Amino acid sequence: MTATDRVIGEVPVAQPHNGTLSRDGRTGWVASQQQGATALVRLDLTMWKEVARVPLDKTPRGLELSPDGRRVLFTLAGVNAIQVLDTATNRIATQIPVGASPHYAPFTPDGRWALAVVQGPGELAILDTASNTLAGTVAVGKAPHWSMSSSDGRTAYVTNEGSNDVSVVDLTSRTVMATIAVGNAPRKIAVQQASGAAATPPAQPRAAASPTGKSKSVTLGGVAYADHGTKDVRNRSKLELEADDYYFSPTFLRGRPGQKLTLRVENEASTLHNISIPALGIDTDIPPKGKVQVDVAFPASGTLAVSCKFHGSLGMNGQLLTGDAGPSGAR
Ligand SMILES: [Cu+2]
Incomplete structure (x- = not known):
């Protein structure tokens, strides 16, 4: 029992x-x-x-x-x-x-x-x-x-x-x-079932060892971030953003209130990735070894959530930070 x-x-x-x-x-x-x-x-x-x-x-x-x-x-x-x-x-x-x-x-x-x-x-x-x-x-x-x-x-x-x-x-x-x-010769795998009525995001496999690789993983508000650093983009109109297994680099972008920024997102991996910023209506797939361009706007204050909709649960998340806002647990 x-x-x-x-x-x-x-x-x-x-x-x-x-x-x-x-x-x-x-x-x-x-x-x-x-x-x-x-x-x-x-x-x-x-x-x-x-x-x-x-x-x-x-x-x-x-x-x-x-x-x-x-x-x-x-x-x-x-x-x-x-x-x-x-x-x-x-x-x-x-x-x-x-x-x-x-x-x-x-x-x-x-x-x-x-x-x-x-x-x-x-x-x-x-x-x-x-x-x-x-x-x-x-x-x-x-x-x-x-x-x-x-x-x-x-x-x-x-x-x-x-x-x-x-x-x-x-x-x-x-x-x-x-x-x-993972390690040598993986055999059985169990998936921990999500509890509660709203069973999202999907449960993660226990056999998956350190899915975020070498980066530092930080957890904010229950969301994991494979942290590849914070970039100050207040004087920029364009930024190259790297998407890979399973992170965005840089992970946190600091901008001015209402600032517009063009992100050129390059997928370094042979895995399909995605960049989603729900608050801005952005949901764009990034083909393996491909590039996409998305235009974002920083919020008047606070933070906006960025994620790969396929791999958010593996830590492939980021945030747009306005002004002095620190990475936040609020999504
Ligand atoms: Cu992804």
């Missing part, structure tokens, strides 16, 4: 591999890899006993119960398809072909999609759970091992065991927004 950090029950399962729980915590499914008796095992966690067993002729790998509890998506070693088990009948209803060696296919929180990591080609396969079809693929790193959706279902985090990084995938555009280097 996570409230008390105590073991409150046990059920024997031979060679248990991965498991999955129903949202109400009453039902568990475990992949049993015992040689000669490979199976998915259904557990009743109110009575602490095995209540069903689905024998398999191959070894089960990652599995996940759908949010509505009606099916389990799982993989079998040596089978290039995602297995769809109907929990009403405890039988495999269908399978969804994907590339070689799929490992795990968790659902988005709304159950609409499943996010299968496919180790052979290094892909995230997006499955349409309404039609049990492959809806699209996104190339990620080498030998992807695990994936997890943000709580709003818009972003997937994929651990790439073979390339030592985490791919951050935008599920709307089905593109990789960022690749975050």
Whole structure:
């Protein structure tokens, strides 16, 4: 029990591999890899006993119960398809072909999609759970091992065991927004779910080590800034601003009340970035290795928030400061 950090029950399962729980915590499914008796095992966690067993002729790998509890998506070693088990009948209803060696296919929180990591080609396969079809693929790193959706279902985090990084995938555009280097051979990843009704911004992956790199990270009003310095621009009409993984440099710009400034923003990275200043109606994408120009105006007083809308949660934020205003927590 996570409230008390105590073991409150046990059920024997031979060679248990991965498991999955129903949202109400009453039902568990475990992949049993015992040689000669490979199976998915259904557990009743109110009575602490095995209540069903689905024998398999191959070894089960990652599995996940759908949010509505009606099916389990799982993989079998040596089978290039995602297995769809109907929990009403405890039988495999269908399978969804994907590339070689799929490992795990968790659902988005709304159950609409499943996010299968496919180790052979290094892909995230997006499955349409309404039609049990492959809806699209996104190339990620080498030998992807695990994936997890943000709580709003818009972003997937994929651990790439073979390339030592985490791919951050935008599920709307089905593109990789960022690749975050981590330690050796990352395997599982958990996403801390955002709490409260307004579940934004998306939760961040715990496996992501120091996403802001070498810069100093400062947090103001709950927002992280990869701080690459403050620049006084009061005597300028133009400024070159650098966008990179994952910061703006300089980060804070100090201007005069109402001052107009043209920002030439250069993206040094091979990642799509963006500059957004909501108060000025600015929301401009900056292509990889590309340049954009945006005209800004400093406020009469105080500060204005600047961010990359894709990577604000990784610290890619800045501010326009008027006069003597210091960087502020107010956004
Ligand atoms: Cu960005």
